[in-house]
Amino acid sequence: MKETNLQSVAGPARILPDLLITLMLWLYFTAGFLLFFAVFYLAALLFSKQRETAFQKLNQLFFKGLFRLMRMLMPWRTLLVQTKVKTVRSAVIVCNHLSYLDPLLLMALFPRHKTIVKSSLFSIPIFGQMLVCSGYMPSDAGGKHTDILVRQMDSMNAFLAAGGNLFIFPEGTRSRSGRLGNFNKGAFKIAKKQRAPIAVFYIDNTDTLFQPGRFLFNTCGRTTITVELLDLILPDSEHTSASVSQMMDTARNLIETRRQSRATEQALGGLAREGYQSL
Template sequence: MLRTGIWFIYFFIYLLVISPALLKARYLKNRGKTVELDAFIYKKSSNWARRLVKLAGGRVHVRGQEWIPDDEPVLIVSNHQGNFDIPVLLGNLGLNIGFISKVEVKKIPMISSWMTYMGCIFMDRKNRRQAVKSILDGADALRKGRNLVVFPEGTRSKGGPVGEFKKGSFKLATRSKVAILPVTIEGSYNMMEANKNKITPADVTVTISEPIRIHQQDPAVSDQELADLTRAQIAGHMSEKTVAL
């Protein structure tokens, strides 16, 4: 309980401490200094993410980093076990990334500002027209070189089986024609969800798989086929209890 209290206090105090950095981010954006802005945001956000995981007692083990392309944007597709998935990926992939996020997060002060500068796309799943626009915006961002992360289960599994992947998420790949980078997260739910939302030390394994490019070679591949193929690749790195639907 003490660790949980300390973690949340640190979370909010650190947000306040680095809030002046948003002024620099705004300055860089207004001056059109995109490269400098991206480097600045990546440094601040990844450092913050690693600190949050470390303070929680998380020990992150990354495998398959050789599969990360260094000369092209990717759509990072991951399973979603818990709340710590975002800082785990943000602090350990070594990539400047944005997330496809639910629109409700946009209402959170400061967090929403940082996410906007990171290039995150906010999606309202209850509004079909807005959801379609978010997909189009995301595909456009990918074409322009932005790396995006999507959790196609649409909710946290909390250590349960890997859920069905919603095919709509894969329109980001079929419309932009960027490669899909499958990422498997295992153990993140043990840091919070497995303990009645109490922050608890745990080992987390992040496994990066070979990029999927079949949709780049065959335009006839459907979003559902991509969803099934990507899910199978991600689930293949999970322990047996979290594979079956």
């Protein structure tokens, strides 16, 4: 179904709307940031006593704006979030990974959030500083990243207790085939250490809008992007203690099962919208 949508309007006729809408979205990213957000980030940097929280909130607003703009520019594209998704707090969220849009979508959903970001991005001037100020963690320790990671891990308990969510894509990278890749254990280790519930999310169809390996947004097709909460894996008690591997297998099975059932749903005509809302 996905491939049909992607290929249905292939060819030169598809390039122009794709190019125009991509330019407008990049304009939001650059000029929009400078005009509407930079001053607030600067104020948070200089004056906020809770800088991380302020940066996370600003990130949420910025990316919410991005998805609202997408909805305006492409009203035929639908984005639905399962209502219960937004109620998740104090959890380690694990999710499948299809597109660069996935982390932006999760940032747009939660005012207090942290995530793990590729270590090399921390070296980019200004952007790297923004990642640190937002409380995001480098994917690898080593060199100056060790100190950032140590500080973030030290404060993780308080962050989760205050209602924050840590979201991680355990595949580590985007799926190019739509299939689920191998999982890394990091997210599950943190959840076990912090005794935090693991919220298993499933994101669908972001790759039909912004495909891996393509610079332009794909503006054609009528697919519905969804974010769903599949289950909560609760932290172990004194009496039951699941291993990290067991928790990881449980989460992976949940996502894989949903991936297969979603493919069947789409083949049968789409998603029942009850229990979902817009971003």
